[in-house]
Amino acid sequence: MTKAGVGTIETNYFTFASQQDEFILESKEKLCPVVIAYETYGTLNKEKSNAVLILHALSGDAHAAGLHKGEDKPGWWDNMIGPGCAFDTEKYFVICPNVLGGCRGSTGPASLNPKTNKPYALDFPVITIGDMVAAQKALIDSFGIDKLLTVVGGSMGGMQVLAWLVKYPERIRSAIPIATALRHTPQQIAFDEVGRQAIMADPDWNSGNYYEGKPPDRGLAVARMIGHITYMSDISMTEKFGRQKKNNKQPFKFTADFEVEGYLRYRGDNFVKRFDANSYLYITKAMDNFDASQNKPFHEVLSGKSLKVLVIAFKSDWLYPAYQSKEIVKACKYAGIETSYCEVDSTYGHDAFLLETKEETHLISHFLKSVSQKRGRA
Amino acid sequence: MKSDEIIKSDHKAVLDMVESNSSVLDLGCGDGDLLELLIMKKNVRGQGIEIDEQAIYRCVAKGLSVLHGDIDTGLSEYKDKAFDYVILNQSLQQLKHVETVLFDALRVGKKVIVGFPNFAYCRARLRLFFRGRVPITASLPYTWYETPNLHFLSTLDFLDYCKEKKIKVERKVYLAADKRIQILPNFFANIGIFLISK
Numbered sequence: 001m002t003k004a005g006v007g008t009i010e011t012n013y014f015t016f017a018s019q020q021d022e023f024i025l026e027s028k029e030k031l032c033p034v035v036i037a038y039e040t041y042g043t044l045n046k047e048k049s050n051a052v053l054i055l056h057a058l059s060g061d062a063h064a065a066g067l068h069k070g071e072d073k074p075g076w077w078d079n080m081i082g083p084g085c086a087f088d089t090e091k092y093f094v095i096c097p098n099v100l101g102g103c104r105g106s107t108g109p110a111s112l113n114p115k116t117n118k119p120y121a122l123d124f125p126v127i128t129i130g131d132m133v134a135a136q137k138a139l140i141d142s143f144g145i146d147k148l149l150t151v152v153g154g155s156m157g158g159m160q161v162l163a164w165l166v167k168y169p170e171r172i173r174s175a176i177p178i179a180t181a182l183r184h185t186p187q188q189i190a191f192d193e194v195g196r197q198a199i200m201a202d203p204d205w206n207s208g209n210y211y212e213g214k215p216p217d218r219g220l221a222v223a224r225m226i227g228h229i230t231y232m233s234d235i236s237m238t239e240k241f242g243r244q245k246k247n248n249k250q251p252f253k254f255t256a257d258f259e260v261e262g263y264l265r266y267r268g269d270n271f272v273k274r275f276d277a278n279s280y281l282y283i284t285k286a287m288d289n290f291d292a293s294q295n296k297p298f299h300e301v302l303s304g305k306s307l308k309v310l311v312i313a314f315k316s317d318w319l320y321p322a323y324q325s326k327e328i329v330k331a332c333k334y335a336g337i338e339t340s341y342c343e344v345d346s347t348y349g350h351d352a353f354l355l356e357t358k359e360e361t362h363l364i365s366h367f368l369k370s371v372s373q374k375r376g377r378a
Numbered sequence: 379m380k381s382d383e384i385i386k387s388d389h390k391a392v393l394d395m396v397e398s399n400s401s402v403l404d405l406g407c408g409d410g411d412l413l414e415l416l417i418m419k420k421n422v423r424g425q426g427i428e429i430d431e432q433a434i435y436r437c438v439a440k441g442l443s444v445l446h447g448d449i450d451t452g453l454s455e456y457k458d459k460a461f462d463y464v465i466l467n468q469s470l471q472q473l474k475h476v477e478t479v480l481f482d483a484l485r486v487g488k489k490v491i492v493g494f495p496n497f498a499y500c501r502a503r504l505r506l507f508f509r510g511r512v513p514i515t516a517s518l519p520y521t522w523y524e525t526p527n528l529h530f531l532s533t534l535d536f537l538d539y540c541k542e543k544k545i546k547v548e549r550k551v552y553l554a555a556d557k558r559i560q561i562l563p564n565f566f567a568n569i570g571i572f573l574i575s576k
Contacts, residue, residue, distance in 0.1 A: 308443065326447070329445060329447075330455045333445070333455040333456055334455050334456065334457060336457070336460060338423070338425065338443040339425070339443055339445060340434075340437075340438060340442075340443050340444050340445065341444075341445045341446050341447065342431065342434045342435075342438070342446045343431070343446050344431070345431055359435070362435055362438065362439070363435070363438050366438045366439050366440075366441060367438060369441065370441035370442075373441065
């Protein structure tokens with residue numbers, strides 16, 4: 001597992017939906033055109049049977065692996081994607097799209113509204129996890145891929161995986177939801193709402209119309225700080241920061257004296273450079289509204305499907321606790337789906353899905369091998 | 379593929395009880411050796427449940443479908459007769475709630491295979507009777523302070539229990555030192571394996 005094993009990567013853009021053929025959202029609202037930013041690693045085989053779709057979390061993007069030209073920061077799951085990695089690019093063709101509603105190349109509230117020639121801002125329609133997945137399906141169609149080898153993602157990426165299971169089970173051979181939930185609990189909604197309120201309380205937010213002026217950086221940074229707290233665990237924060245102070249100077253009132261304060265501020269300040277506040281509102285709302293078993297019990301959705309599922313949770317994850325993953329497992333059991341589940345002993349909290357790559361690599365590489373072989377036997 | 383020589387005798391006994399192309403749920407599947415064997419030799423559709431995280435990694439490396447969890451609570455989500463066989467090999471004596479799990483296993487599986495160490499094995503009796511010490515035998519290898527076993531039963535205890543609960547015993551296999559025992563099994567066998575159904 002080498003860092004940036006896939007080398008220099010460029011983001012691609014897939015455009016679909018036209019005036020005549022608009023993209024219809026679950027809200028029945030229409031959108032056109034739709035751009036989906038995506039990256040690919042590895043090569044699609046002749047049978048088009050080796051494609052893996054990787055789906056990112058709230059703050060992620062299409063840049064999952066490799067390096068962009070002139071940059072030194074590898075993609076968000078770089079340790080997992082590349083030659084010899086869990087998603088072995090010598091065997092698999094890996095696709096990672098930026099979600100609909102995002103701000104990293106895909107159509108979102110910061111995109112130009114063709115009707116007004118201004119950014120959509122709050123005129124952007126409400127989007128759902130299902131809409132994100134429908135847009136991904138259009139991308140997969142454009143490659144001519146009939147069945148994905150697997151769909152995989154952590155956190156909100158895991159919700160998209162579940163949405164794939166609900167909406168397009170015939171288009172996937174397996175699914176890997178990681179550190180995720182069938183639906184948000186009130187606690188999860190509550191944290192998202194505090195993040196949204198932080199943005200909307202920033203006067204610079206200006207009801208979403210800030211694209212020509214100063215963006216609500218303070219509000220978005222606070223939202224990110226709250227988020228970061230929920231991504232870590234008590235133990236991981238203690239191990240990382242302790243009660244360490246940044247310097248020995250006599251503290252001035254309310255400066256960031258403790259390391260943890262400095263860290264959160266740094267994370268918040270960095271986040272605003274790459275993320276759009278309105279996207280944060282739309283995407284967190286999509287997560288809160290998501291319910292994998294909206295119309296019927298989740299096990300009914302799964303029953304009779306010949307696919308394999310690997311569910312992964314992490315012990316110290318209190319934002320998406322393991323019991324939520326077990327609910328997915330329960331439905332799989334009831335539906336008679338061949339399922340593997342592992343609760344990885346980690347102290348990293350929710351962030352574990354980005355950090356415990358050794359365990360994930362072991363589980364995922366063997367799982368994908370057995371999914372590939374199963375096809376051979378059938 | 380494994381050669382026959384290294385197949386453990388209890389695994390061989392289970393293998394003989396399972397029909398080809400059936401579905402199997404292995405409760406407490408450990409490293410998955412038995413499940414792997416059943417898949418290779420009998421082409422079963424197998425699912426395991428195991429509580430030890432490291433064992434889960436070893437199962438996944440064998441390409442098995444395995445769930446990380448406690449079998450004491452892991453059965454209720456399965457439909458009636460979801461599997462042809464539910465296997466409780468060397469795990470019955472370690473369960474907290476034997477009766478609940480056993481009856482749930484009989485609900486979830488059309489047949490259940492139960493294998494456990496025989497506490498009334500002659501060497502165990504000798505050690506207890508003459509030395510006044512808790513038995514340590516090949517099938518009960520643990521000292522009293524480190525044993526994972528919670529229940530100590532003989533093969534006769536189990537058969538009495540089945541009779542009392544009207545559980546049908548379809549096949550009985552008794553083993554000691556990799557040999558099948560036919561005579562006075564509750565005395566000469568250190569492992570009993572039973573195919574039961576409701």
